[in-house]
Structures are given as structure tokens and as C-alpha cells.
Amino acid sequence: MEAAKCCPATLLLPLLLLLVHSPATMVTCRAEMESVYVGQRVLPVRLGRPAFGPESLAFDHRGDGPYTGVSNGRVLRWRGPLRGWTEFAHNHKHETVTACAAKKRAVAPESACGRPLGLQFHRASGDLYFADAYLGLMRVGRAGGRAEAVATEAGGAALNFANGVDVDQETGHVYFTDSSATFQRSDYIMIILTGDATGRLLRYDPATGGVAVLATGLAFPNGVALSADGTHLVVAETARCRLLRHWLRGPRAGATEPFADLPGYPDNVRLAAGDGGDDTSAYYWVALNRDKAWMEEGTTPRSVAAVRVRAADGAVDRALRGLGNATVSEVVERPGGALWLGSVDTPYVGLFRTGGGL
Template sequence: MDLAQQLNVLSPLSKMTIKHRACISADDVIIFIKPLLLDINAVSQIMDLFGKATGLCTNMAKSKILPIRCDGIDLTSLQVAIGCQIASFPCPYSGMPLLDKRLKLTDVQELLDKRGRAVSSLDLSIKPSHPAQVLINQESKSQGDNQQIDNNMGCSMSRLLKTTVTLIILVLLLMPGALAATSFDASRSQQLPLPRGTVHGPESVAFDGQGQGPYSGVSDGRILKWNGEKLGWTTYAYGPGYDSRTCTPSKFSPETETARESRCGRPLGLRFNQKSGDLYVADAYKGLMRVAPGGGEATVLVNQVDGFPLRFTNGVDVDQVTGQVYFTDSSMNYQRSQHEMVTRTGDSTGRLMRYDPRTSDVTVLQAGMTYPNGVALSADRTHLVVASTGPCKLLRHWIKGVNAGTSEPFADLPGYPDNVRPDTKGGYWVALHREKNELPFGRDSHRLAVRVGNDGKIVEEMRGPKKVRPTEIMERANGKIYLGSVELPYVGVVKRK
């Protein structure tokens, strides 16, 4: 646990009173942890690795979460993530009442009475001069025996923990491909560089009905189109209020990137209606937008639903048969500029919605979601697959059949998912912005993405350098795979060897 904190896998504890993360007594363990989803996931994985390394597995169903000063924090998502019960103090621990305050005599009176009854039942054929001496002698003998046991246990436990920590580190370093059936290296990629020095972050990648593109939204609020190596990128569309003079980044401007984004817009998910030629845009600040064929200024279609504004519009997909548009709002509390807070707090106010272009009606398909991000319609159009970033999962939301209107877990992921896009085999490519508990040292390689089959199982993974943190993977019929990123100054293109 201390090593995990040193590597910034776990958030540091308060410096006031807590000196140790874990307290061990026999087969019971107390672990102190901040109420953050990232930390919960990290501890869950550490305990799983501990069990695999030592054979001492943790029964999460019998474990408990005991909140200390957690008022105002939604603990439900944390409970779901680790599978424990939420309990309250006092809690029995090794025969003693465990409290979050100073013990009083009344808290231990029952224990003292029990010990007193045990002493009174002893055969005291040789009575000491004072009754209290019985208790002292008995306690001294008990403490002596316990001290010998503790010494033996201490040596064994020290060796066990040393071995276990070593094994945990080795497992993390030597099992990079344990979850995937096949893997390919995407370290060497072709780059479609954005205009130099002005913009970055081509978050999503889309192609129109004629196969032209890619199109991608960038950091100054525009949507660019790739026209080949000679012409490069040109402006295709922009949101309402865009002004090239004030939205173009400048080192002389006092305005922060966050302030500029909220004013100029930040296009995230992109998806064409292949028949109509309309481009649908999930703009983080402006809402769901539509760009008419040929480009130009986008029209805002949805910026509030049921009286609540869209604060973090994120993923989008289009039903190519009906024209209906599915999109996500990642949080009702935080904007894109505060995306880390959505993960850290376990915010569960996200929404999955449907827009009908024929009637302009918007329907909330599911509310109360934990960081819904990318969304993709299944090949048979019966359900949606939604990335849940903080919990590192995919969810399946049924839109047809007997289960219509319900959601269920679809896949557990080895990292934090962003956009979800169909592959060419009926499954999905899921971009991973970062792996769970990714170590800052070691081999410069991590999972960029995983391909998930239509049964929810990981069938392939893409690996590459740690500086590359993709937000979208788009596979084309010609075998080329396009990588979007919210950080890099280019769109990457790779092909399996």
C-alpha cells in the first residue's frame, strides 16, 4: 500500500493522525483509503493480486466500508465498484469495538465484564494475597504467550509481506497481455499533422458517405477535414460564436484554454448520417450540434433536457437506418474542464439520450450513470454499448426486444475507456486513455485500446508508447486504423502487419 502511494496509484492520506494505511490482526485487515473511485479500483486490484500471489484471497462480500467524515459524498458507486457492504461505527474488530472516536469505559465494559467472569471461574486453590493479583498474574502469562506468538508471527508475516510485494510488482510488470487473446504493436504510425503551432487534440475521427476524411474536432472549436498530404487540413465547420481572431490560441493572450473552450466550443464525438450527409457533433460546452452537408456554421439542436443543461456533452452515434441520434452527457455537475473531478468523486449524474431529427424530440434513455462517455450502436441495432470511464467498464443498454429500456454490464476493461466505435467484425474498438494503476517506469509500452467482441470478451489489444493516450479508434474497411487524441497534434494511422 505504501508503494502504491509512492507511485501515485493511491492518493495520500491525511497527515494529521493516520500513520499507516493497513492494520493486520490475524486474518483481519483494516485499510484506510480516500473515498475516490480511482483509489477504490486500485485497492481492489491490489487485493486481487495479493490473493493470486499468496493464496490469501479477500472475501469482499464479507468486507465492509466504514465512512469517516464522508458527508456529501455518494458512496453508492464506490460500493458497487468494490462489492462491499456499507456499515457504520461501532464495528467489532478482534473482539473490540472499533470506533471513529475516543473509547469510553462504557464502550469496553462488556468486554471487561466477560474477562472478569472468566477470571472468577478459575481454580484458585492457592490464593494470592490480593484478588487483583489473580488478574495481573493471568494477564502476564497471557501476554507472555501472546508475545511469543506475535514474535513468531511477526517474522513470518514480514517474510510473507516482502515476498508478496515483490510478486505484486512482478505481476504488474510481467502480465501486460493477460486479458487479450492477440496483440499488435502500434508504436510506428503514420501521422496526419494538424496546422503547426495553433491547435491540438483531434479527439474524434469520422468519414462521410463518400469516404472522404478524416474529419476531426480540435482545441479551438473548429472541425477540420483532411484533404490529402498536399492540402492537409482545412476548416470544415465551427460552432455558433466562433471567431478566428479570438478563438485562435496565442501566447500573448491572457485567456486560459478553459475559458476559450467554453466560449469557442470543444467538439468531441463526431458521426455522419451517411444518407443525408449531416454531421452530428457532441460539443462539450454547446451541446448536440448538426452541420449541414458542405460544412459551415453548426446548428445547436439540444443544449438542455427536461430543464437541465447539458454540461458535458461527450459521445455520439447515429442509427443509419432511422436517422436517430444517440449521445451522452457525462455529468450534470462538472464540465469538460473538470473531467478529473467526474472520475475522482464517482459522479453518477450522467445521462444517455436519444434525439429524433424528424420531431426534434429528446428522450432520456438512462439517467444516474457514472461517467458515460463514448456510445456505439450494435450491428443488429438492438442495443447500445456505452463506455463508463471511471469504473473502467462497458455497459449494454437495450433499445429493442424484451429487455428494452434496461442496462447491464457488458465488459470489464483494463483501463479508462473513452470513445467506442464498431470494428469490422461485429464488435467494438474501445480507446483507453490510461491503464488501471499504470506505472510511470518500466517498459515504454501500454495498452492504447482493446477490441471487444459482441459477447463482451476482449479479443485483441493495441499497444504503443505511454505518451500516446488515444480517445478514439476508428477502423476502416481497408484495414487502416485511425487514432484520435485529446492531447496530440496529429491523427495517427496504423495498420496491422
């Protein structure tokens, strides 16, 4: 299959002009989605300097948080308005590399100190797993502190760009993506420009320490989410502007297939289940770096920042609009309908209180 030529949010305009847009390879997204204009109703929960870019968000077994990984290589925890953000976890470089020390306020290159991206808790053990783009799959216990790398290779090949993470709460298996075997996060633009499709979908088993390769040949695999019934994974394939479904159980186990066409370039995916606890009452929030119209129109009040996708059939039924130039990398829905918004480009986490759901 030929890859659709999509671009992520932070590509500069001159580089966009180098891309050859090929509409014939892209399925038109459904037009019936309803719009929610969030605009100025998003509350910025600001980080302390020099940290920025809260890419992914997670809540622990008590519902406390969010926790998020930021640009200086650390994982922070929100302790409420009075205490603010405090450090929860760090990697070994923050103890051994001078430029990464806690008291350093200068911004070091993220490759020097690590860059946490997707993260998720295993609630029963209290362990937090997160993908560090440069160090691999990391784990830290419920008390926080120094995180250890639990996976740095798969199938005989080193992890090169660890990215999205989700955890099966029943089995403890950790599902994550390796976005490219060729380019690291610092050179992610080249994944698009070269049409690179060397990304992988992986599974870490904490009982054995083994890592299984579930799918290969993916074009910038990004966020990953386990379905409500545990039968399959939903994976964001950024470079092709779509979601994939990878079957874990059932007659199609091991197969990977298209699941949803999207109106933009997806980042993280998070499941939000309804009362039924299965795919008939569940949906996914999918953050979009930019919508497709941005290439021609720039950012407008109608620009789509995130979409809600029905788990039953892959239909896009809601769109969040009106966030201006702030890109969105993750949307997490909490009880009561509040939406927490992550972004690689902002010095804050966004909070949108819906007042009862969407």
C-alpha cells in the same frame, strides 16, 4: 452498486494518490487477449497550429476524411497530403467572439470557443453531428460551415458535458452522452474525485427535434456505439472501467446492464462490423486513456492503449500496445484494416496501416 475508483489519463500523480483504489468492486479483465505492438509504425498526420487534440474521427458518405474536432472549437477535414487539413465547421462563437476568430493563432480557453468531442455522420442526409462539450449537440450540413445547436437540454435539465456520439443510419436517431450534470469538461477531474454518477444517455430525434433520456445515474458516460443489428447501444463508463449495454429493442428494451470489463479507462467506442453485418461477426474498438497498471507502473512498452471487444460476448480479444505516453481517445478501423487513432493530447491524428487486418 459502488463505483470502482478509476482515473482518466490526464490526472496528475498527486491527485491519483487521493483516490482510494478498491479492487473488490472491479471484476478482473480477461487475460487471453492478444497483443499488437504498434510502436513506431504509427504515422502522425499533423494538425496546423494552434489546433491539437483530435478527440474523435468520422468519415463521410463517400469515405472521405477523417473529420475531427480540435481544441480551438473547430471541426477539421483531412484533404490528403497535398491539401492537408482544412476547416469544415465552426460554431457561432467563431463569428462573434474576437478571441475565436479564424485568424487568431493564440490558444483561447476551450470553454470560450467550444470543444467538439464525439462526432458522426448521418450518411443519407450528409449531416454531421458532433457533441460540443459546452454548447450541446451540434449539426452541420454536408457543405460544412456554421453548425447549429440542435439539442441543449433533455428531460428539463440543460446539457452540461456533451461527449460521445453515434448515429443510427436507418432511423436517423442520434445517440449521445452527457457525462455529468454537476461538472463540465474543464472540471472533469472532479467527476472522479467526488464519485459523481449524474451522467446520462440520450437520444435526439431529428424528425421531431425531441431529446429522450434513456438512462441516468451513470459514472462518466463517454463514448457510445450502436450495435450492428440496431438492438442496443454500447456505452463506455469511464469511471467504472467498463462497457455498458443499453437495450433499445426486444424483451429487455430500456434496460442497462454491464457488458465488458476493461483493462483501463475507456474513452470512445466504435463499431467495426465483419462480413456478416450482425453481432456475430462484429467487434468494437475501445480507446483507453490509460491502462490500470499505469497507476503503479507508469507508461511501459506493454501499456495498453486500446482494445478490441467482441460484440457477441464482450470478450477482449486484442490489445494495442507500445504507443508510449500518447493517450488514445478513439480508434476507427477502415477498409483494408487501417486504424485511425484520435487523441486529446497530441497535435496529430495517428494512422496505423496493418497491411490486411488484425
